[in-house]
Amino acid sequence: MFTKLCRPVPSINFRTVKCFCKPRQLNKYYNIIARANCSASSSFLCDKNVIFVAGLGDIGLDTSKELLKRDLKNLVILDRIDKPELVCELKELNPKTKVTFMPYDVTVPIAESKKLLKKIFDKLKCVDILINGAGILDDHKIEATIAVNYTGLVNTTTAIMDFWDIRKGGPGGIICNIGSVTGFNPITQVPVYSGSKAAVVNFTSSLAKLAHITGVTAYTVNPGITRTSLVAKFNSWLDVEPDVAELLLEHPTQSTKECAASFVKAIEKNKNGGLWFLDQGILEDIKWDKHWDPCI
Amino acid sequence: MFTKLCRPVPSINFRTVKCFCKPRQLNKYYNIIARANCSASSSFLCDKNVIFVAGLGDIGLDTSKELLKRDLKNLVILDRIDKPELVCELKELNPKTKVTFMPYDVTVPIAESKKLLKKIFDKLKCVDILINGAGILDDHKIEATIAVNYTGLVNTTTAIMDFWDIRKGGPGGIICNIGSVTGFNPITQVPVYSGSKAAVVNFTSSLAKLAHITGVTAYTVNPGITRTSLVAKFNSWLDVEPDVAELLLEHPTQSTKECAASFVKAIEKNKNGGLWFLDQGILEDIKWDKHWDPCI
Numbered sequence: 001m002f003t004k005l006c007r008p009v010p011s012i013n014f015r016t017v018k019c020f021c022k023p024r025q026l027n028k029y030y031n032i033i034a035r036a037n038c039s040a041s042s043s044f045l046c047d048k049n050v051i052f053v054a055g056l057g058d059i060g061l062d063t064s065k066e067l068l069k070r071d072l073k074n075l076v077i078l079d080r081i082d083k084p085e086l087v088c089e090l091k092e093l094n095p096k097t098k099v100t101f102m103p104y105d106v107t108v109p110i111a112e113s114k115k116l117l118k119k120i121f122d123k124l125k126c127v128d129i130l131i132n133g134a135g136i137l138d139d140h141k142i143e144a145t146i147a148v149n150y151t152g153l154v155n156t157t158t159a160i161m162d163f164w165d166i167r168k169g170g171p172g173g174i175i176c177n178i179g180s181v182t183g184f185n186p187i188t189q190v191p192v193y194s195g196s197k198a199a200v201v202n203f204t205s206s207l208a209k210l211a212h213i214t215g216v217t218a219y220t221v222n223p224g225i226t227r228t229s230l231v232a233k234f235n236s237w238l239d240v241e242p243d244v245a246e247l248l249l250e251h252p253t254q255s256t257k258e259c260a261a262s263f264v265k266a267i268e269k270n271k272n273g274g275l276w277f278l279d280q281g282i283l284e285d286i287k288w289d290k291h292w293d294p295c296i
Numbered sequence: 297m298f299t300k301l302c303r304p305v306p307s308i309n310f311r312t313v314k315c316f317c318k319p320r321q322l323n324k325y326y327n328i329i330a331r332a333n334c335s336a337s338s339s340f341l342c343d344k345n346v347i348f349v350a351g352l353g354d355i356g357l358d359t360s361k362e363l364l365k366r367d368l369k370n371l372v373i374l375d376r377i378d379k380p381e382l383v384c385e386l387k388e389l390n391p392k393t394k395v396t397f398m399p400y401d402v403t404v405p406i407a408e409s410k411k412l413l414k415k416i417f418d419k420l421k422c423v424d425i426l427i428n429g430a431g432i433l434d435d436h437k438i439e440a441t442i443a444v445n446y447t448g449l450v451n452t453t454t455a456i457m458d459f460w461d462i463r464k465g466g467p468g469g470i471i472c473n474i475g476s477v478t479g480f481n482p483i484t485q486v487p488v489y490s491g492s493k494a495a496v497v498n499f500t501s502s503l504a505k506l507a508h509i510t511g512v513t514a515y516t517v518n519p520g521i522t523r524t525s526l527v528a529k530f531n532s533w534l535d536v537e538p539d540v541a542e543l544l545l546e547h548p549t550q551s552t553k554e555c556a557a558s559f560v561k562a563i564e565k566n567k568n569g570g571l572w573f574l575d576q577g578i579l580e581d582i583k584w585d586k587h588w589d590p591c592i
Contacts, residue, residue: 150492191498202490202493203482203491240509279588294521
């Protein structure tokens with residue numbers, strides 16, 4: 001059963017058991033311990049106003065459902081395409097939470113993002129959490145991948161600072177950016193996508209360290225391979241591996257439900273600078289190597 | 297003198313001396329050892345055809361000069377702005393090397409990049425090395441930073457694969473991408489720039505692992521803080537630190553000449569997958585942490 005060391009176990013407080021497992025296959029014991037360590041504060045999200053960019057996506061939709069179990073005050077879903085039946089379904093899940101949908105394409109100019117956010121802030125008065133989850137996975141589309149996965153996320157983040165930055169009299173806020181495990185170590189067959197996610201991870205780690213200036217804290221949730229429509233079939237860069245999706249799915253994965261459960265636990269942990277690794281139903285906080293320090 | 301551990305020393309084969317130093321100040325001993333380990337093969341570049349994107353920039357110009365000491369056959373410099381007096385100066389440095397300048401903006405559509413590369417390949421017949429060095433540092437300019445530092449580099453790399461990819465009957469080639477130490481750990485005050493460089497580091501590490509398919513090897517050279525016009529004055533994200541340039545330059549830096557010397561040594565080492573760290577006149581190959589493995 002335990003034939004090969006799969007990866008380091010950085011954040012588990014259990015020093016007597018070593019984790020040996022097959023590639024991308026975790027042992028059950030480790031799984032249980034990890035879950036036990038992630039005891040979330042279930043009241044944290046109660047009465048909060050949350051904006052969720054791409055809250056109708058594959059991971060997004062199940063995460064929205066999971067969020068709705070926490071008695072939010074408002075869940076504002078921004079997504080490129082309206083899916084009225086899904087929004088209706090979400091609205092019916094919890095009468096305590098007001099679910100709103102507004103169309104939003106993260107590749108619009110930043111002025112457009114600010115205009116949309118102004119509408120939301122005018123209506124809700126305060127917003128507690130912004131989740132940036134827009135992403136595409138198609139290494140035939142270089143510009144679109146980078147524009148959505150990185151530029152769009154940076155622009156949406158920058159736009160909300162107009163309302164949150166304590167230097168402008170704002171109240172601060174919390175940014176939850178969806179990165180990916182490929183931001184840590186790439187899926188080499190999709191180098192453009194992986195690079196865009198490395199950008200998200202690095203960018204967000206900076207935001208966290210600027211929190212004392214802006215009042216805005218930040219962390220990433222980085223899903224491992226999750227069984228979504230995104231992953232079911234996608235193009236590799238220059239078709240270096242036409243069967244990349246199939247190959248990836250031959251190894252252990254997680255469901256969108258498992259991912260969503262870890263996702264909301266990470267939000268509830270609310271750790272500024274957290275580098276959350278969400279894989280096969282477990283949640284870990286990665287420690288990043290320090291190769292240099294600008295000392296400023 | 298040695299008051300604080302500045303950073304780990306990952307690639308130095310000298311286990312009895314620990315490196316304690318002031319922040320961003322390396323001790324002399326370490327410096328000498330590192331240099332000794334980087335004994336370059338000085339004939340490697342002789343008679344090679346090299347394309348250098350941004351070869352007239354601050355680091356670029358001194359690197360071009362250093363390259364010209366190696367008796368290249370051709371040095372084709374692609375840069376946004378022609379600087380005829382600098383090109384003349386380079387042409388006069390070594391009569392054995394033909395220096396050519398061609399205007400190139402990395403943000404053009406990929407079809408334009410391919411057209412330009414076709415002209416070069418038609419003329420030279422073969423190209424051995426592509427150096428991607430275009431970069432801007434200005435966190436007020438989100439779109440431009442990402443378009444130049446990441447998208448432009450990906451597009452130029454993708455464009456040259458038409459000529460190099462062994463699957464298309466090409467001869468293979470070598471890609472040298474200029475990353476930055478901020479791709480390892482960010483300068484938090486310029487999160488957009490730092491993120492774009494993390495993307496370059498991650499992207500290039502994928503290219504290296506695809507070399508068995510494409511025939512194209514790749515590595516990054518990642519300069520530390522180098523005294524260039526780029527670094528002399530630049531904008532931080534949302535002005536979180538208006539004096540970021542001054543603060544950065546208060547700590548030890550390197551000259552463009554020191555950087556260029558390490559740069560060309562890294563090229564001569566020609567290590568597929570190299571993650572070269574060029575700081576304060578020294579050259580190290582960084583070992584990247586493995587947080588997960590897609591196993592494909």
